[in-house]
Amino acid sequence: MDLVGRTIRELRAFLDRGEVTSEDLVRAYLDRIEGWNPRINAYITVTAELALEMARAADRRIRSGQAGPLTGIPVGLKDLLITEGVRTTCGSRILEGFVPPYDGTVVARLRQAGAVFLGKLNMDEFAMGSSNETSAFGPVRNPWDPERVPGGSSGGSAAAVAAGLAAAALGSDTGGSIRQPAALCGVVGLKPTYGRVSRYGLVAFASSLDQIGPLTADVADAGWVLEAIAGHDPLDSTSIDRPVPALRDLQPEVRGLRVGVPREYFIEGLDPEVEAAVRRAVGVLEDLGAEVREVSLPHTGYAVATYYLIAPAEASSNLARYDGVKYGLRVAGEDLIDTYRKTRAAGFGPEVKRRIMLGTYALSAGYYDAYYLKAQKVRARVAEDFRRAFQQVDVIACPTTPTPAFRLGEKVDDPLQMYLNDIFTIPANLAGLPGINVPCGFTAQGLPMGFQLLAGPFEEEILLRAAYAYEQAAGIKRPKPALG
Amino acid sequence: MAWEMVVGLEVHAQLLTDTKIFCGCSARFGAEPNSQVCPVCMGLPGALPVLNRKVVEYTLKVALATHCRVAPFSRFARKNYFYPDLPKGYQISQYELPILEHGWLEVTGADGGAKRIGITRIHMEEDAGKLLHPETPGADYSLVDLNRACVPLIEIVSEPDIRSPKEAAEYVRRLREILVYLGVCDGNMNEGSLRVDANVSVRPKGETRLGTRTEIKNLNSFKFLEQALAYEAERQIDLLETGGEVVQETRLFDTQKGITLSMRSKEEAHDYRYFPDPDLPPVVIDPAWIERVQADLPELPDDKRRRFQDEHGLPAQDADLLCQSRDLADYFEAAVRLHHNPKAVANWIMGYVLRELNKEGAPPITEAPVTPEHLAGMLDLVRKGEISTNIAKTVFDEMWATGKPPEVVVEEKGLRQITDTSAIEALVDEVLARNPKEVEAYRAGKTKLLGFFVGQVMRATKGKADPQAVNRLVREKLGAGP
Numbered sequence: 001m002d003l004v005g006r007t008i009r010e011l012r013a014f015l016d017r018g019e020v021t022s023e024d025l026v027r028a029y030l031d032r033i034e035g036w037n038p039r040i041n042a043y044i045t046v047t048a049e050l051a052l053e054m055a056r057a058a059d060r061r062i063r064s065g066q067a068g069p070l071t072g073i074p075v076g077l078k079d080l081l082i083t084e085g086v087r088t089t090c091g092s093r094i095l096e097g098f099v100p101p102y103d104g105t106v107v108a109r110l111r112q113a114g115a116v117f118l119g120k121l122n123m124d125e126f127a128m129g130s131s132n133e134t135s136a137f138g139p140v141r142n143p144w145d146p147e148r149v150p151g152g153s154s155g156g157s158a159a160a161v162a163a164g165l166a167a168a169a170l171g172s173d174t175g176g177s178i179r180q181p182a183a184l185c186g187v188v189g190l191k192p193t194y195g196r197v198s199r200y201g202l203v204a205f206a207s208s209l210d211q212i213g214p215l216t217a218d219v220a221d222a223g224w225v226l227e228a229i230a231g232h233d234p235l236d237s238t239s240i241d242r243p244v245p246a247l248r249d250l251q252p253e254v255r256g257l258r259v260g261v262p263r264e265y266f267i268e269g270l271d272p273e274v275e276a277a278v279r280r281a282v283g284v285l286e287d288l289g290a291e292v293r294e295v296s297l298p299h300t301g302y303a304v305a306t307y308y309l310i311a312p313a314e315a316s317s318n319l320a321r322y323d324g325v326k327y328g329l330r331v332a333g334e335d336l337i338d339t340y341r342k343t344r345a346a347g348f349g350p351e352v353k354r355r356i357m358l359g360t361y362a363l364s365a366g367y368y369d370a371y372y373l374k375a376q377k378v379r380a381r382v383a384e385d386f387r388r389a390f391q392q393v394d395v396i397a398c399p400t401t402p403t404p405a406f407r408l409g410e411k412v413d414d415p416l417q418m419y420l421n422d423i424f425t426i427p428a429n430l431a432g433l434p435g436i437n438v439p440c441g442f443t444a445q446g447l448p449m450g451f452q453l454l455a456g457p458f459e460e461e462i463l464l465r466a467a468y469a470y471e472q473a474a475g476i477k478r479p480k481p482a483l484g
Numbered sequence: 485m486a487w488e489m490v491v492g493l494e495v496h497a498q499l500l501t502d503t504k505i506f507c508g509c510s511a512r513f514g515a516e517p518n519s520q521v522c523p524v525c526m527g528l529p530g531a532l533p534v535l536n537r538k539v540v541e542y543t544l545k546v547a548l549a550t551h552c553r554v555a556p557f558s559r560f561a562r563k564n565y566f567y568p569d570l571p572k573g574y575q576i577s578q579y580e581l582p583i584l585e586h587g588w589l590e591v592t593g594a595d596g597g598a599k600r601i602g603i604t605r606i607h608m609e610e611d612a613g614k615l616l617h618p619e620t621p622g623a624d625y626s627l628v629d630l631n632r633a634c635v636p637l638i639e640i641v642s643e644p645d646i647r648s649p650k651e652a653a654e655y656v657r658r659l660r661e662i663l664v665y666l667g668v669c670d671g672n673m674n675e676g677s678l679r680v681d682a683n684v685s686v687r688p689k690g691e692t693r694l695g696t697r698t699e700i701k702n703l704n705s706f707k708f709l710e711q712a713l714a715y716e717a718e719r720q721i722d723l724l725e726t727g728g729e730v731v732q733e734t735r736l737f738d739t740q741k742g743i744t745l746s747m748r749s750k751e752e753a754h755d756y757r758y759f760p761d762p763d764l765p766p767v768v769i770d771p772a773w774i775e776r777v778q779a780d781l782p783e784l785p786d787d788k789r790r791r792f793q794d795e796h797g798l799p800a801q802d803a804d805l806l807c808q809s810r811d812l813a814d815y816f817e818a819a820v821r822l823h824h825n826p827k828a829v830a831n832w833i834m835g836y837v838l839r840e841l842n843k844e845g846a847p848p849i850t851e852a853p854v855t856p857e858h859l860a861g862m863l864d865l866v867r868k869g870e871i872s873t874n875i876a877k878t879v880f881d882e883m884w885a886t887g888k889p890p891e892v893v894v895e896e897k898g899l900r901q902i903t904d905t906s907a908i909e910a911l912v913d914e915v916l917a918r919n920p921k922e923v924e925a926y927r928a929g930k931t932k933l934l935g936f937f938v939g940q941v942m943r944a945t946k947g948k949a950d951p952q953a954v955n956r957l958v959r960e961k962l963g964a965g966p
Contacts, residue, residue: 102531199530199532236534237532237534238532238763238765317564320572320574321572325568360757363564365757368757
């Protein structure tokens with residue numbers, strides 16, 4: 001029986017029927033990781049021993065009839081999720097040797113659910129990047145074409161799920177970091193509403209934008225994982241105390257669902273193949289009985305500029321704690337200030353430094369009003385665009401990325417080109433809305449494409465239902481990447 | 485030229501909550517270094533702050549006691565700077581939207597009348613940790629203790645309404661008294677629970693514009709505060725009178741030399757890059773909460789002083805002294821409830837209880853071995869004539885030493901006053917018989933000897949006889965003689 005590349009639901013059925021044990025599963029995944037990770041570089045740390053131990057515990061739980069939906073399922077964690085006793089690098093040298101003494105809330109919930117942790121997944125340094133090329137642990141390669149990037153910053157998570165190196169993975173999304181790599185790797189990636197999932201134990205990039213979410217083989221799996229990790233957490237003051245809807249039994253039903261197509265998302269620079277695929281996907285929803293109409297989100301064009309003030313501003317403050325005093329890298333200097341300088345000069349890569357400088361500038365006395373404050377005002381306008389749009393429609397359908405996966409090195413020296421990769425994903429972060437990437441076919445060259453669905457705050461159930469209905473109807477085959 | 489000094493104070497007060505402002509760690513002082521820490525107050529990656537409601541409640545108490553307006557909506561902001569005692573690289577404080585504004589409190593002005601000192605704002609923030617510098621000479625490292633990191637503080641910023649070092653000290657004294665009364669701060673300046681920074685400028689008398697100011701950091705006693713302000717004003721006046729200019733800067737007070745020294749100039753000042761903390765939602769205060777806090781508010785020192793004068797008929801000076809701490813005032817009132825002579829109780833507290841406490845290094849009055857009940861009981865014995873005022877002093881000392889109640893002390897030591905006239909009479913006769921020369925001299929007109937005879941009788945009774953009765957009897961016997 002081929003165990004890798006299955007959905008969580010398939011694996012659940014095998015486990016519950018006793019056809020395989022979690023230990024069997026984990027061994028199969030570890031074998032696959034051993035074979036493919038050297039070429040894909042999806043994992044920074046593989047915790048084989050820990051995984052087997054967790055698998056055996058899960059098996060005991062399954063045998064005693066205490067299994068939950070995720071018990072015994074092997075998953076990977078983006079390496080900015082704090083894991084007790086397992087080093088957490090954030091893709092950066094500055095956290096060299098950092099082994100956290102605690103679990104983040106989401107990690108603790110998965111642990112309680114009995115999920116098995118295979119290891120920590122590669123990512124752009126501090127989640128800053130759209131290609132996974134800023135990782136201090138080397139780039140991740142796209143399983144569909146190892147000369148191409150997997151997207152970022154959750155590139156390791158997307159590549160691992162696409163290549164069958166984990167049944168599911170967690171990523172984080174600040175400006176598209178779950179949805180964009182999901183699109184480029186051909187998997188489902190869900191960014192929940194801001195406040196839906198606790199950020200306690202998520203190493204902060206931009207606190208007002210960051211959100212943890214699942215990357216999975218299909219839509220239904222995303223619902224399973226989200227249900228397990230979502231919900232109020234008293235340790236995160238920005239987590240919202242709202243009940244989590246049941247997400248494990250989605251109905252593929254979209255009759256009468258109002259689907260908005262924003263005209264501002266079909267612009268110059270959008271790859272014609274991607275545009276055609278997205279329009280075909282919208283057509284599928286229409287065929288299923290959804291009402292499709294055009295909507296306008298007039299401030300879309302300001303979103304990237306707004307994001308590149310707010311996110312770096314928050315990051316400049318969030319990353320101040322990496323000073324060589326308490327943990328991680330320390331490069332001793334002549335005195336305290338010199339130690340700070342040398343440590344941070346050696347510990348951070350160029351993209352992180354660029355954003356710290358941008359953010360520091362934007363918050364400086366005399367510039368604050370012109371940059372940070374103005375950006376917050378524009379952010380409110382972007383959110384208002386969505387609020388109006390969601391008075392007319394239930395979901396919005398649009399491209400996730402302007403292009404399919406690009407080549408390694410193609411944009412790494414041109415930050416502006418790189419930043420434009422997130423042009424369609426950033427607005428949902430600014431507005432705090434849930435969004436999902438759904439695979440919608442392949443280019444002529446065989447690269448995956450995805451389209452994005454967005455919904456109003458806390459409407460993950462509608463979002464997943466629409467995505468699920470599309471997925472069922474479109475019958476997109478999930479060919480496994482040939483892996484070089 | 486006549487000069488005027490203008491002072492505004494920034495007072496940091498540590499709040500006495502059990503736990504820290506943004507995590508559940510104990511906020512108590514004096515524990516082993518780094519024994520009261522967690523991922524949040526250590527600033528570990530991924531940890532997030534959660535506001536302690538008690539901190540807001542305590543701040544609301546301060547609002548009501550200092551006549552501040554409570555903002556229905558306030559925010560926390562990050563103050564960004566690098567220092568090893570600041571684990572996150574920023575301090576969570578409040579900036580643009582503080583929780584309290586526009587308050588005041590009253591001090592005694594130069595003319596002896598009441599003077600209002602305005603309070604610009606009061607905001608909540610977290611404390612930083614502490615650096616420990618090794619005592620080994622030449623050590624090239626320092627250690628960081630994060631127990632204090634994240635301990636709640638309020639910063640109280642006054643208007644530049646203060647005009648003299650004395651007024652500044654008086655303002656801090658009043659403020660401290662209020663905070664201690666409210667039970668929100670222990671007011672301990674030695675341990676840093678109350679820290680004072682001063683903004684000082686001078687200007688020619690009559691000028692309304694403010695001069696260039698300097699800020700003096702960390703004035704941690706009333707004495708240093710007064711000394712530093714006096715020195716700094718004089719330094720600025722000297723500068724201006726000799727054609728110099730005051731430079732806006734931060735200065736330190738050298739407690740050894742009694743002078744202020746430049747620490748950093750305006751140009752070297754940090755740009756703190758304040759911005760709203762995205763990890764914490766705005767603080768929204770429900771008016772019903774303020775009402776609940778108001779209902780639980782203790783009587784404040786100024787109200788108590790007024791009441792002690794009106795209700796107990798005490799002179800202002802006594803009321804002032806007894807109300808300097810809530811425990812002292814409570815002690816007084818507990819005694820007065822049992823012995824209804826407020827002035828006598830006040831005199832005994834001020835004259836004896838406080839004197840004894842001071843001898844022992846001024847521990848809180850709650851630790852006094854003589855309880856209010858015992859003090860009142862002793863005064864009852866005096867009133868009933870069972871002991872004399874003089875004997876009362878002996879009884880008091882014994883109660884202080886042993887903690888025993890007055891009746892027991894009187895009984896055990898046999899200190900009950902001898903009121904039996906016949907017994908005293910016999911003693912008087914004895915004394916007169918033993919001193920015939922003195923009797924003769926008295927009768928010859930040397931009436932000053934009366935004291936001698938009374939003294940002899942008192943000594944014979946070990947002070948237990950009623951001195952007035954002795955006096956009367958001696959006089960009678962001597963007058964009646966040949």
